[in-house]
Amino acid sequence: MLPRPTAKPERQGPAPLPPEPGIDLPPDPLVYRMKRRLLGRPLHTEELAHERLGKPTALAVFASDNLSSSAYATEEILKVLVPVIGVAAFALVIPVTLALLVVLGFLILSYRQTIKAYPTAGGAYIVTRDNFGVLPAQVAGVALLTDYILTVAVSVSAGTAALASAWSPLAPWAVPVSVAFIALIAFGNLRGVKESGKLFAAPTYFFIFDMIVLLGYGLVRLMFGHLPVEHAHPAGMVPFGGAGGGLLMGAAVFKVLTAFANGGAAVTGVEAISNGVPAFRVPEWKNARETLVIMGSTLGAMFLGLSILAAKMHVAPYEAGTPTVISQIGKLVYGRSASGTALYLCLQAGTALILILAANTSFADFPRLASFHAGDNFMPRQLTKRGHRLVFSNGIIFLAVASAVLVVVADAKVDNLIGLYAIGVFTSFTLSQAGMAKHHVTEKEEGWRTGLFINGTGAALSFVVDVIIAITKFTHGAWFVIILVPVMVFVLVRLARQYEMEDEALAHDVPAAATAPVLRRHVVLVFVDRLDLAAARAIQYARTLHPSDLRAVHFVIDLHQAEELAESWRQLGLSGIPLELVDCPDRRLTNAAISAVARDLADGETEVSVLLPQRQFHGVWGRVLHDRTGDAFVRDLSRLAHCNVTTVPFHFGAREAARQEVAPAVIREAMGQPAAASNGHPSVPLGTAHFVANAQWRQRVSIQGRVTALRVLPLADIPSMECVISDDTGSISAVFHGRREIAGITVGTRLRVEGTAVDHHGRLAVLNPAYELLATPTKH
Numbered sequence: 001m002l003p004r005p006t007a008k009p010e011r012q013g014p015a016p017l018p019p020e021p022g023i024d025l026p027p028d029p030l031v032y033r034m035k036r037r038l039l040g041r042p043l044h045t046e047e048l049a050h051e052r053l054g055k056p057t058a059l060a061v062f063a064s065d066n067l068s069s070s071a072y073a074t075e076e077i078l079k080v081l082v083p084v085i086g087v088a089a090f091a092l093v094i095p096v097t098l099a100l101l102v103v104l105g106f107l108i109l110s111y112r113q114t115i116k117a118y119p120t121a122g123g124a125y126i127v128t129r130d131n132f133g134v135l136p137a138q139v140a141g142v143a144l145l146t147d148y149i150l151t152v153a154v155s156v157s158a159g160t161a162a163l164a165s166a167w168s169p170l171a172p173w174a175v176p177v178s179v180a181f182i183a184l185i186a187f188g189n190l191r192g193v194k195e196s197g198k199l200f201a202a203p204t205y206f207f208i209f210d211m212i213v214l215l216g217y218g219l220v221r222l223m224f225g226h227l228p229v230e231h232a233h234p235a236g237m238v239p240f241g242g243a244g245g246g247l248l249m250g251a252a253v254f255k256v257l258t259a260f261a262n263g264g265a266a267v268t269g270v271e272a273i274s275n276g277v278p279a280f281r282v283p284e285w286k287n288a289r290e291t292l293v294i295m296g297s298t299l300g301a302m303f304l305g306l307s308i309l310a311a312k313m314h315v316a317p318y319e320a321g322t323p324t325v326i327s328q329i330g331k332l333v334y335g336r337s338a339s340g341t342a343l344y345l346c347l348q349a350g351t352a353l354i355l356i357l358a359a360n361t362s363f364a365d366f367p368r369l370a371s372f373h374a375g376d377n378f379m380p381r382q383l384t385k386r387g388h389r390l391v392f393s394n395g396i397i398f399l400a401v402a403s404a405v406l407v408v409v410a411d412a413k414v415d416n417l418i419g420l421y422a423i424g425v426f427t428s429f430t431l432s433q434a435g436m437a438k439h440h441v442t443e444k445e446e447g448w449r450t451g452l453f454i455n456g457t458g459a460a461l462s463f464v465v466d467v468i469i470a471i472t473k474f475t476h477g478a479w480f481v482i483i484l485v486p487v488m489v490f491v492l493v494r495l496a497r498q499y500e501m502e503d504e505a506l507a508h509d510v511p512a513a514a515t516a517p518v519l520r521r522h523v524v525l526v527f528v529d530r531l532d533l534a535a536a537r538a539i540q541y542a543r544t545l546h547p548s549d550l551r552a553v554h555f556v557i558d559l560h561q562a563e564e565l566a567e568s569w570r571q572l573g574l575s576g577i578p579l580e581l582v583d584c585p586d587r588r589l590t591n592a593a594i595s596a597v598a599r600d601l602a603d604g605e606t607e608v609s610v611l612l613p614q615r616q617f618h619g620v621w622g623r624v625l626h627d628r629t630g631d632a633f634v635r636d637l638s639r640l641a642h643c644n645v646t647t648v649p650f651h652f653g654a655r656e657a658a659r660q661e662v663a664p665a666v667i668r669e670a671m672g673q674p675a676a677a678s679n680g681h682p683s684v685p686l687g688t689a690h691f692v693a694n695a696q697w698r699q700r701v702s703i704q705g706r707v708t709a710l711r712v713l714p715l716a717d718i719p720s721m722e723c724v725i726s727d728d729t730g731s732i733s734a735v736f737h738g739r740r741e742i743a744g745i746t747v748g749t750r751l752r753v754e755g756t757a758v759d760h761h762g763r764l765a766v767l768n769p770a771y772e773l774l775a776t777p778t779k780h
Contacts, residue, residue: 001496006227012742014697014762014763014764015697015764016692016693016695016729016731016764019061022217023476025119029043036690038187038190039190039191039192039273042258046393047457051535052279052280052281052282053279053280053281054281054287055280055287055290055291055294056201058273058276058279058280058287058288058291059204059291059294059295060201060203060204060205061201061276061279061360061361061364062272062273062276062279062291062295062361062364062365063203063204063269063272063273063291063294063295063298063299063358063361064269064354064358064359064360064361065151065155065268065269065272065359065360065361065362066268066270066272066295066299066361067204067207067208067269067295067298067299067302067354067357067358068155068158068207068354068357069265069267069268069299069303069358070211070303070306071162071306071324071326071351071354071355072158072265072324072325072326072355072414072779073097073100073262073263073265073303073306073311073323074093074097074263074303074306074307074325074326075317075326076259076261076262076263076265076761077093077097077260077262077263077307078093078095078238078259078310078315078316078317078325079164079238079257079262079317080255080258080259080262080368081093081259081542082238082241082316082317083238083240083241084239084241084255085241085255085447086240086241087240087314089316089474089580090310090311090312090314091311092256092259093307093310093311094304094307094308094311096256096259096260096263096690097303097304098304099260100247100260100263100267100302100303100516101300101303102461103264103267103461103462103465104267104270104296104299104300105296105300106182106454106457106461106677107267107270107296107429107456107461107462108124108270108292108296108460109295109458110300110309110432110433110436110454110455110457110458110459111270111271111273111274111292112289112292112293113436113451113454113455114127114274114432114433114436114455115273115274115277115285115288115289115292115441116285116426117436117439118130118274118277118443119277119284119285119288122366123144123271123274123275123368123369123372123432124140124141124143124271124275124428124429124431124432124435125137125140125141125144125369125372125373125428126372127140127431127432127435127436127439128140128141128428128431128432129376130433130435130439131296131434131435131436131438131439131442132431132434132435132438134376134378135489135493136429136431137376138373138378138484138489138492138493139427139431139486139489140427140428140431140432141177141369141372141373141378141428142424142485142488142489142492143423143424143425143427143428143481143485144271144369144424144425145366145369145370145430146187146360146424146481146485146488147408147421147422147423147425147428148365148366148369148399148482149269149362149366149399149402149403150403150406150417150420150421150424151268151269151359151361151421152182152185152359152363152399152400152403152406153178153364153403153407153410153415153417153420153546154265154408154417154421155355155356155358155359155362156178156179156181156182156185156356156359156403156407156412157174157178157407157410157412157413157414157417158355158414159178159181159352159354159355159356159357159358160177160178160181160316160352160412161174161321161322161324161414162324162326162327162348162351162352162355163177163348164322165322165323165324165348166327166345166348166349166352168322171322174411174412174413175407175408175411175412177412178407178412179407179408181356181359182359182400182403182404182407183400183404184398185356185357185359185360185400186363186396186397186399188360189360189363189364189391189396190387190393190396190397192391198411199740203350203353203354203357204354204357206349206350206353207213207350207351207353207354208298209300209350210250210346210347210350210351211305213319213347214329214330214333214334214343214347215301215302215305215306215309217333217334218305218306218309218329218333219305221333222308222309222312224275227309227312227313227332227333228313228332228333229312229313229314229589230313230314230315230316230328230332231315236318236319236320237316237317237318237319238316238318238319240267240316240540241294245773254472257468257471257472258472258473259466260465260468261422261465261468261469261472261473263583264422264426264465264468265421265422265471266356267299268421268422268425268649269361269425270292270295270296270357271365271425271428271429271432272361272364272365273288273291273292273295274288274292275365275368275369276288276364276365278368279364279368283491285294290494292391294377302645306325306326306329307695309329309333310325310329313329313332313333314327315328315332319701321413321414322574324351326351327344327347327348327351328348330343330344330347330348331344334347351352357564359403362399362403363396363399363400366395366396366399367383367391367392367393367394367395367399368392368395368397368611370383370392370395370397370398371383371384371392371395373492373551376496377495377496377499377500378492378493378495378496379492379495380495380736381499383395383398384392392402397439407437417477420477420478420480422469422483423466423469423470423473423478423481423482424481424485426462426465426466426469427485429458429459429462430459430462430466431463431464433456433458433459433462433476434455434459435453436451436455436458437452437456438458439455440455441451444491454627466552470482499541507633518603518607519605519606519607519642520606521548521549521550521603521605521606521607522545522547522548522549522606522607522609523547523549523550523551523600523606523608523609524542524545524547524549524550524551524608524609524610524611525551525552525553525597525608525609525610525611526538526539526542526550526551526552526553526611527554527555527610527611527613527633528552528553528554528565528579528613528614529552529554529567530561530565531565531568531572532646533650534613534614534615534650535552535613537613537648537650538611538613538648539552539577541611541648542609542611543577545609549600549608550577550580551577551579551580552569552577552578552579552580553579553580553596554579554581554582554583555582555589555592555593556581556582556583556584557584557586557587562581565579566579567579568766574673582595582596583590589629589632589633590632590633590636590637593610593633593636593637594636594637594640597610597637597640598640601640601641601642602644606642607642608640608642608643608644608646609644609645610633610637610643611646611647611648612625612630612633612634612646612647612648613633613643613647613648613650614630614647614649614650614653615650616649616650624670630647633645634647665744667724690702690703690704691727691728691729691730692705692725692726692727692729692730692731692732693729693730694729695732695757695764696757697757697758697759697764698756698757698758699756699757700754700755700756700757701754701755701766702752702753703725703727703732703752703753703754703766704727704732704750704751704752704774705725705726705727705750705751706725706726706748706749706750706751707723707724707725707746707747707748707749707751708724708725708726708731708746709723709724709746709747710722710723710724710745710746710747718737719737719739719740720735720736720737720738720740721735721736721739721740721741721742721745722734722735722736722765723745723751725751725753732757732764732765732766733763733764733765733766734751734753734755734765734766734769734771735762735766735767735768736768736769737767737768744773744776745771745773746776746777747777748776748777749773749774749775749776749777750773750774750775750776751771751772751774752768752771752772752774753766753769753770753771753772754766754770755767755768755769755770
């Protein structure tokens with residue numbers, strides 16, 4: 001246990017800084033208090049490493065979209081085939097399913113290659129950017145972002161339909177229920193990656209368990225010849241077609257391809273794990289690859305099992321979408337006994353939950369992908385910022401709003417959305433796998449030929465599926481996505497160009513601007529409307545600038561008020577600070593201000609600083625009852641060369657604080673924690689770590705704490721590195737002369753230094769100490 005500071009002896013020389021100046025922190029705003037109550041305490045950046053996911057939780061977070069596809073993929077195939085060829089559709093559904101599973105298999109193998117080559121983040125955007133350039137990467141990224149929004153809308157709509165299948169009174173409320181589910185999932189994700197994983201893990205595994213029971217029991221009944229067959233065609237079921245003249249069981253090739261395109265939704269979500277590799281525990285790439293295989297194998301088994309049962313039982317879809325095919329299969333397989341009904345209700349509950357929570361995959365990946373775009377300047381930079389719980393909050397909120405709007409527009413009907421679905425994700429599949437093929441050819445790493453075959457085949461299959469979807473779904477909504485993607489790419493490129501122009505303007509000739517000669521004169525103008533504490537505070541600050549000329553300026557709109565102000569100014573007795581009354585007959589204050597400042601700037605050798613007393617009001621009334629003239633001054637005057645505008649705030653309720661200095665106090669005391677004693681410090685044996693408050697001038701000290709500040713000097717200055725080391729009791733500087741940087745020492749480093757405490761520019765510091773790195777911050 002380190003000794004706490006006790007008695008306070010007579011000191012010579014400087015003392016360590018206290019941990020924080022003793023001020024009363026302002027109360028948290030209402031919005032922040034609500035956020036903290038809803039989302040929990042804010043997580044510190046260092047806790048990001050503890051938000052990583054193990055394989056079981058990661059499967060729940062990233063695989064829900066992929067696994068949920070099995071609940072409706074078979075139905076989407078049958079919706080195309082049954083009206084065309086009737087009962088023959090049940091003979092075609094299994095071959096179409098097998099064809100899609102071949103595509104799924106190659107995609108799983110392809111993304112295993114991607115994760116290995118890009119262990120930090122191997123999504124379509126990063127792979128395409130690194131191998132084909134920035135513009136093709138925008139196509140891949142926009143296509144995938146669009147698909148993520150559609151995934152949320154389709155998933156919650158399908159989940160609501162599953163609930164309505166079990167409880168029909170819910171059907172008229174499909175839209176508000178779907179929007180409520182989006183809000184719930186967004187809320188779970190705003191609480192953090194780990195929290196959302198815990199929240200959504202149970203429903204995912206509950207669905208997997210339900211499917212194991214359904215398929216196991218159904219296939220056993222099939223083996224023993226007890227599986228029932230649906231012969232009735234009740235009202236509302238899609239009409240059964242007759243024998244056709246097509247090549248495939250009477251179906252035209254185009255219709256079979258359309259069914260294949262509908263079922264293509266089953267393989268969406270494969271890319272989710274490659275986009276989220278950084279969210280896995282170490283070793284990230286290995287855990288991600290293993291989770292990907294588990295996900296693909298589970299989906300393949302469930303999709304094929306449901307297609308087999310549907311084919312053998314002749315279960316057809318309904319035009320309204322409810323009851324769903326999986327619901328009908330559950331009823332027939334389990335029967336009408338009490339136990340069968342219980343199992344059926346569990347199946348419907350699990351199906352509804354997994355379909356709704358499939359949206360969670362998009363909430364896990366969309367914000368991360370958007371942050372990649374924003375990091376490359378192709379989306380607003382606010383999307384790169386981690387929020388209250390170390391998640392990309394802005395991306396989560398944007399996704400929730402966009403998908404909710406889509407649900408409302410589509411009336412929460414899967415049929416209205418499915419035509420838009422899948423084309424975006426297969427576009428990104430194609431570009432990603434083609435990029436990996438190029439990567440293998442370029443890098444020629446060990447086993448590159450095998451990787452080239454896998455990724456090349458994956459790219460070819462994805463391209464074929466993409467073309468099929470574009471052709472067969474064009475009139476059903478795919479045209480909108482085909483037009484939207486290039487339009488969005490154009491918008492993002494234009495946004496990036498704007499950022500580049502700003503960066504170039506700000507980076508132009510920085511050294512010359514910083515070292516430009518100081519102008520001969522410095523004039524400070526304090527704009528005053530009346531003589532009050534706000535104006536007095538601005539004048540006091542102006543005096544600290546030691547200008548060549550300091551004046552108070554009042555723009556005369558009301559002559560009587562101006563005369564009263566002048567008389568008050570004379571009575572004030574401020575020497576050397578004249579009040580200048582400026583005529584403003586047309587009452588256009590900003591024009592009068594520009595003219596007044598321009599007069600001082602006219603000689604070309606004057607720098608003008610304009611100080612604006614700014615009254616800070618609390619509550620709505622204060623804002624409503626006062627104008628915002630100061631904002632207009634800032635906007636217009638700041639455009640003048642060598643004119644600098646500074647606002648000097650005055651907070652109402654701070655009158656006493658304006659008249660006296662802040663009393664020194666430890667800020668931890670205000671937080672309800674025990675404060676350090678302030679009446680002395682005992683000596684500490686050499687080599688034992690001190691609290692900073694124990695350090696004394698000209699005494700050898702050993703300090704252990706966290707680097708809270710680091711001073712970086714320009715190259716033109718003498719090499720020196722200074723850092724501030726803080727613990728609970730105070731702060732002290734460590735100065736390393738002759739060195740500009742030391743590997744491992746940065747803001748956030750935990751450090752121990754040992755040396756003699758000396759006076760360094762009026763503050764206590766340890767010069768050229770021996771040091772030991774205790775812990776370095778993690779880079780993210």
